[in-house]
Amino acid sequence: MNIDLQTKNIVKTKLEQRGNEYKIKAPVTGSVVLNNAVVASFGDGSLRFFGLNQEPFEVKAHKGVILTMSSNGQFVYTGGDDGKFLKISCDGQINEIYNFGSQWVDCVASTENYFACSSGKKAYLWVKDDSKPLIMDNSSTVGGLSFDLDGNKLAVSSYGGVTVWQRGDRRWKSSRFVWKGSHGKVTFSPDGKYLVSAMQENEVHGWRIRDKIDLAMAGYPAKIKSFTWAGNTPFLVTSGASEAICWPFDGKEGPLGRKPTCVANGGKQNATFVENLPQENAVFAGFQDGSVVLSEIDETKKSYLVRNATGSEVTAISISNDKSHILIGDAMGNILWSPLWAGDN
Template identity: 25%
Template sequence: MPGVSRRQTEDLVPQWFADIGDYVTSVTWSPCGQILAAAANGPIQLLDGASGASLHQLSGHGFGTLDLSWSPDGTYLASAGQDGTTRLWDAARGVEVAVLEGGADWVEHVAWSPLGDLVATAAGKHLKLWHPDGTLYHHIQPHPSTIAGLAWNTDGTQLASICYGGIWLWLPGKADPEDGLACQDSLISMAWSPNGRYMASGTQGAAVQVWNLKTDQNSELSGYPTKVRVVAWDAKSRYLATGGATDLALWKFSPTKLAQDAPTVLEGHERIIVALAFQGQGPLLASGGEDGEVYLWQPTRRQPLGRGRHEAAISQLAWHPQDQWLASGDAEGQLTTWQNAV
């Protein structure tokens, strides 16, 4: 494997394994870290975070679940699926409490506001905001094309959506976007920096667009051999990790400069990187590839610190809220949690 020294890379220690039977479409920890929620074509699994024991199987969506999002207090889990609905679940009891009609044949994205007062759903061109009791708060004007992603800023005052042609920034309750960030390309991935200053989006056209939301400055990060599927910010908004091939490109940011002239390139994966996740508090970055490999990196080192292995392509990564475990899911339904012992 090019670029990786086995002597400097420790094997990650698995905490537990679970099999949910099919391609893992979403994995997310409850805010307190006691429950791991995982989705595939079948029921949604609620698993004990420490042991992997099954707590509840939620009936999910008839043709599969596409996205999951927890309420900030961990009471409810929202799921979006291929039956055209978003469903809200009481996590402690394992029961459905509300069904939200998406407005299209499937709901691809769901995002609970950090304030806990609204749930955003994206179905085709339709963006809706809901109260936690399941009543509709606002149906935002249809987008010009299919919505490819949703993200709230960290204080819950703004919602961003992406589609072909740019990023839209919304204030809850307003029919028109507060701002629009134009891009003549198809945006397929997005990440809002934790400090709220930057918005990054990977494109179908093999580039990353980054906007400084304070100054409206825009920069295109190019040089990728293929579309940029995943982007992720570190906890201090200092580093942007991007995956557009087998190599991981790491861009450094500062308050006075949008990005360095060239990224640090981290080599290790033999197939395309499909998942990236920075720790919520610490400095570590996890990457997952179609080669089934999971690597842990420090932004200041070119060699990975740790390595884990699945038999199938990685599909999802999620850090525990206290950074003590990393959860990974793959294309054949295998879930693994890894101890953070590097």
């Protein structure tokens, strides 16, 4: 249901008071940062670009749901259920990279020199300005794609584990990280020492890359739809519980044998989306009811409500590169675009 905050007896948060609210007639399926703008994707195939000191503008990109998106800072890459893999510039110019016809584009990833997508059991990797992709076969449907920070490794998750492709002098070489179950979203730690995936079985699994030691992070009551790296430790912050679950990845063993820090309590609501506050030891957690909380990663500190409940789960949170603005979106198409700090325009 749509809840109009103007007509309900709700005290707006300071973030809501400063910002603008938009009601789009399509679910928000994701958001990414592009320069100092934030780009949101929607279930009707459209993108909306939210920039500083300007009204958001719309680009009709796909003829169906935008299933996945990524940004390398210069372009947005999108995949949809119309089978198209697209590259879109900051002014909304669209370039079709590949058309898979009736097959969905399930995952995309990008870095400065490479971009990739998946459709079915195959992952496709393009070198910048090269029209022909490297095709990577998998035994089952690809669940997630992610480059490391250097852009020299590509993780491809599927049933039974994750395959990491590493760029060599003459070709890309693969290494398999095995763990039984269905693997989805995947990420490298900021220092490149660990590999982590979210599983269909309501758990997170990781590996220390140098020796492939297993790191099982289980006990979640719900599926982990979102994770992010936060703080200097760093922490892997995950959704899937009534709090943001923060696993420490410092030291020689990372989270092995250690308990997570749990912050941003949502009561009876499970977190559906988490996003770090850049350069801070803090995280935003969005919940099933549409509310969003900001918390330091410290169980002794108080959390702050930054967005009231809308009646629909949070599906996107992004912070502009200069940390001046935040975008929050949910599954009913409600968008909050707001200055993050008092005094910013």
